[in-house]
Amino acid sequence: MLYPHVRATPNYTLNPYFDRAWPQNLYLNPESPLVQKLHPPEGFNISITPLVTFRRVDLLLASDQLTELYRTTQPYHASQENFDLLGGDQVWEIPPSEYLSLFTAPLPEANYGTLIASTAGHWTTGTFRGLRDETKPFEGIENVLSFFSDAMPVWARLVQQWLTSAEHSAEKNAGGGATTKGGRRRQVMVRAYLPGHDGCHYIFKPWELYEQENNTLSYNWGQIKLFNELFQVRAPLPPAITCIYSNNLFSLSWQTRTSATSTSSR
Structure with a gap:
């Protein structure tokens, strides 16, 4: 296009x-x-x-950060012999410090105005093998939902602190930091992940009507709405952050000055 x-x-x-x-x-x-x-x-x-x-970033936080967080929030389960929180499906990860450094980097390396992150596309019992429980519905996805609820406030605070720090050091960054070279205030927007089903890629009959009860729902597709709602409820919303939520789609816009007018888009 x-x-x-x-x-x-x-x-x-x-x-x-x-x-x-x-x-x-x-x-x-x-x-x-x-x-x-x-x-x-x-x-x-x-x-x-x-x-x-x-850049593909499946879980927003790196595996070592998630493991340490689980040890803090669930010390009993984490201390069990041979417990491995992840150890399942492969994930692609970049530490937040790396992608936030790229986001706020000055010219000529970069001059980004907006970072867009997705919520929970890879928060599954296949990825978090240590939280899987085949005796529970959907292999214990409720355990993953609970941990997601603990992890996202940590991620939100980390991002907010990074942008606040970037603003304070903007003069040292020679054009990086909280604003672009053109003077636009940088923002971080969170895109709600969309649900799916196992027939959603069947392109040969696009007119086919799929009823949810007649289709299997792999991964966490059936619970995506719950993950999105948890992010909205659990992620901290200081005065510098606004949230728009409509029809399972929402975005958060970080502004590093509380007096600035915050802008968001769906």
């Missing part, structure tokens, strides 16, 4: 061996007819400054 104004990396037609850890970027195409009409900020390098970057 953006062709020929952007170029995308990596080029999967040239290298089909997709690695989910690869960063995916959109850059301004120097051959775009729009280039002559644009006025990028000083320090913007059309060759290396991304317009958009995607």
Whole structure:
């Protein structure tokens, strides 16, 4: 849709061996007819400054942070012999300090205005094998929901503290920190994950009507709405954060000054 104004990396037609850890970027195409009409900020390098970057971050917090948090909140279960909180399906993770550093990095490395995070797409009993209980409905997904409820306030506070600290050190960051080079205040938005079912990719009969009771619900697809609602309820909402919630879709917008007008979008 953006062709020929952007170029995308990596080029999967040239290298089909997709690695989910690869960063995916959109850059301004120097051959775009729009280039002559644009006025990028000083320090913007059309060759290396991304317009958009995607990184796969499955659980928002790193595995060691989650393990330590579980030890704190559930010391009895965590102390059981051979207990392994994760140890299940593979996850792709980046520590929050790494992706927040990238988000607030100055030009020419970056000049991002918004970080978008998703809620609970990989919070499953397959990922959190230590919380799995096959004697309970949906293999004990309620245990994962409970831990998600403990973890998301920790993540929200971490992000808020990072942006507050970035504002205080903005002068040292030479254009990084709480605002972009163009003066836009950086924000973090949380996208509600969407539910699904095992027939949702069956493209050969798009007119088929699927009734939920006739379809299996793998992973945590049947509980996605509960995860989204938990995030809304449990994530701390200081005066600097606003929340919009409608029809299972919501976003949070962090502003590092409580006196600033907060902006959000669905």
